[in-house]
Amino acid sequence: MAEDVDGSKQVDYWWSGARRLADLESPESIGKEAARRTLRRLGARRVPTQRVPIVFAPEVAGSLLGSIFEAASGDVIWRGASFLAGRLGEQIASANLTLVDDNTMLLPTGMGGFGTSPFDGEGLPSLRTVVVEQGVLRNYLLNTYTARKLGMKSTHNASRGLAGTPGIGCGNLYLEPGTQTPEQIIADVTAGLYVTSLMGFGVNVVTGDYSRGATGLWIENGELTHAVEEITVAGNLAEMLRHVTAIGSDLEFRGAIASPTLRIDGMTIAGA
Numbered sequence: 375m376a377e378d379v380d381g382s383k384q385v386d387y388w389w390s391g392a393r394r395l396a397d398l399e400s401p402e403s404i405g406k407e408a409a410r411r412t413l414r415r416l417g418a419r420r421v422p423t424q425r426v427p428i429v430f431a432p433e434v435a436g437s438l439l440g441s442i443f444e445a446a447s448g449d450v451i452w453r454g455a456s457f458l459a460g461r462l463g464e465q466i467a468s469a470n471l472t473l474v475d476d477n478t479m480l481l482p483t484g485m486g487g488f489g490t491s492p493f494d495g496e497g498l499p500s501l502r503t504v505v506v507e508q509g510v511l512r513n514y515l516l517n518t519y520t521a522r523k524l525g526m527k528s529t530h531n532a533s534r535g536l537a538g539t540p541g542i543g544c545g546n547l548y549l550e551p552g553t554q555t556p557e558q559i560i561a562d563v564t565a566g567l568y569v570t571s572l573m574g575f576g577v578n579v580v581t582g583d584y585s586r587g588a589t590g591l592w593i594e595n596g597e598l599t600h601a602v603e604e605i606t607v608a609g610n611l612a613e614m615l616r617h618v619t620a621i622g623s624d625l626e627f628r629g630a631i632a633s634p635t636l637r638i639d640g641m642t643i644a645g646a
Contacts, residue, residue: 376412384418384601386411386571391628393485411570414591418601420646421592427566428607428641429559429593432624434572435633439547441611442473443631445579446505446513447542448520448531457582457612458511466511467615470552473506475515477530477545481627489545489630495534500545503529509615517542548632552621556635559620561596567643568593569607582611606644614638 375385388407390399430438450456458466477500479487493499496518504512516524517532517540533543560568573587585608591598622635 376409376416378416384412384415386415389628391488392483393481393488394483397483397485414598415589415601415603418589418603420604421567421602421643423643423645425640425642427563427593427619427637427639428643429556429563429566429568430633430636430638431556431568431570431590432622432626432633432635433628434569435549435636436629436631437572438614438636439473439549439631439633441577441579441584442505442615443475443515443544443547444577445582445611446511446515448514448516448524449542450579451514452520452523456579458514461511462514464511465509466612467506467509468618469509470621471506471509471615471618472504472550473547474502474504474550475529475531475544475547476502478502479546487546487627487630489547491545494530495532495540495543496528496530498528498530498532501530503531515542515544544630546627546630546632548625548627549621549634549636551623551625551634553623554620556622556624559622559635559637560593560598562620563593563596563637565595566593567591567602567605567607568598572607577611579611582613584609584611584614602645604645607641608644609638609641614641 445456445458515531516529518528521528532540534540569590571589576585588607589603617639620637625634
């Protein structure tokens, strides 16, 4: 927690997660990063309503992947309750975007990923499934029930709790990284927003409508300038996927869902 000169407070955080204790980042480095992120939010203010490029930091870009996963899940596909229903084989995103769900993946440490398992919730062996390949929707994510409903084969994505019938869950869901560093992506933005935090659940997978509260840093002439708060970023997932203009090289797994930095053009900021 940090305090502005006018007494208003800002908070932020950081974390580390690993399958082995030895792979955790040190408490000192976590504390320093949390402090850096908190201090950069001091002096936050609103910006005018406008359409500008939005750069999503990796820790928030992962939530976009979760929305795509939900829209490609067999549960909503067979009911026709997704903007991706009936679109297998179609170009739904920019050609630089490849989304993979891999239940078999090993991390660079040699340990299994956060979502790695030998089999799914129905006992079928784990698979690697390419959901979107170079912008083309290749697969839905299915358990045996939804696969039968659609006349397809399971992608071995059954997930279950202690009771009840299996649902659908991801393994290690990630976006394949690009070649640009986050700094290069930001440097290419004349005016835009670098989003570091999202709030709310304003995603409708039926229509693709997307609207969430956000905080972040304003980009001016390729540089991060001042903190931004009390705004909303809005768009439509179908349009957003087609306007992914840059994907970072900074893919890092801190959970089962991971994404590098993303730049999406043409989104709307609702602000002052």
